Amino acid sequence: MNNPFNLAIAHGDAFCNRTAEKQLLCQNMRSGIHTVVYASRRSGKSSLAAVVGEQLTDMVYIYIDLFSVTSPEDVAEKIYRGIVNTLGRAATDKASLAQRILKSFTRLRLNVEFDPTTPLPEFSVSLGEAPVEIHLEYIISSLDGYCSTQGIKVCLVLDEFQEICELKDSKKVEALIRGGMQSAKNVSFLMMGSRRTILRDMFEDRKRPFYKSAYVLQLPRIPVEEFAAFIVSRYSAGGKSLSHEVAKDMVEFVEAYPYYVQKLAMLHFDMGGSADSIPAAKRLLVEMETVDFEGLFLGLTNHQKRLLRAVAKQKPANIYSLAFMTSYRLGSQGGVQTSLAKLKKLDLVEMRNEVWRVVDPVFEKWLTTQ
Secondary structure, eight states, rough: OOOOOOOOOOGGGGOOOHHHHHHHHHHHHHHTTTTTOOOOOTTTHHHHHHHHHHHOOEEOOOOOOOOOOOSHHHHHHHHHHHHHHHHHHHHOOOHHHHHHHHHHHHTTTEEEOOTSSSEEEEEEEEESSSHHHHHHHHHHHHHHHHHHHHTEEEEEETTTTTGGGSSSTTTHHHHHHHHHHHHHHHSEEEEESSSSHHHHHHOOOTTTTTTTEEEEOOOOOOHHHHHHHHHHHHHHHHTOOOOOOHHHHHHHHHHHHHHHHHHHHHHHHHHHSGGGGHHHHHHHHHHHHHHHHHHHHHHSOHHHHHHHHHHHOOOOOOOOHHHHHHHHTOOOOHHHHHHHHHHHHHOOEETTEEEEEEHHHHHHHHHHHH
């Protein structure tokens, strides 16, 4: 019996809800309304983008992940590569594709090879000798020009968009991309990210190039009842039954985080799917995330670790109260302010329902055991 849950990008029946968000994003992309979507890690942003791309049958969907970029050159090459490879898959006339691309992308060096075992050409791109600023300035206008000559519209997804803020000369990179975005008539931007404080600053700070340049959508949590009903239906599709109450308990345990809901359900399904195996599945979920959590924790200073652990255990309403700071040996208010600013920037803590919480619910559970 196949497990109906997996940790890959969710498609079709494996994707839960988000009906309003899908409709809004499709409408914005077709209308040329650039949009930024932000939510915490493991909230299903990439799956949402993929489902939106599947529904935009009248547009060319180009997905680019900027998570690993370390330089402006990386940004330019990733965008070029994403554009060229996607256009290659979508093109009906493969033979003349390279010539058509180079006619619009005049500053790009493009090599193309045809494998006789596959109908798709293999492309490699390089920036050549032109400064990266020239590429960043013209890459979007070049794509827009290509779209105009080919009579197509593009939805350009830039995932983990906030990573460009960590680059040298990041403001210049932002300004160059913003310039191309602002003048594009055939390219709609869908920018996504998980470090919410950084993204909010990018689009809401008057001094930043992207200020008021896009529709901002904070991705809400999927309602618990709807997520529980989804879990029950997926169990049924896998040939097993699960009560709504047990499904609801699973969803509430991970606070409706899509990645964790899928993973907990996957583990529980493999354990047989009985109500008695829920506690074991929960313990295994936390254990399996330990390596990731240890990596996050070890990257912090000792004071940041103490503050993060204190927030997980106490969930304080006033993080600067003398009782809280004394109880957890946090020192001065100034020290707490400095560590809190860093933890917020890393999207590790947030004020939610009038108390401070660790953003990731499973990380929070893990921290309370340390």
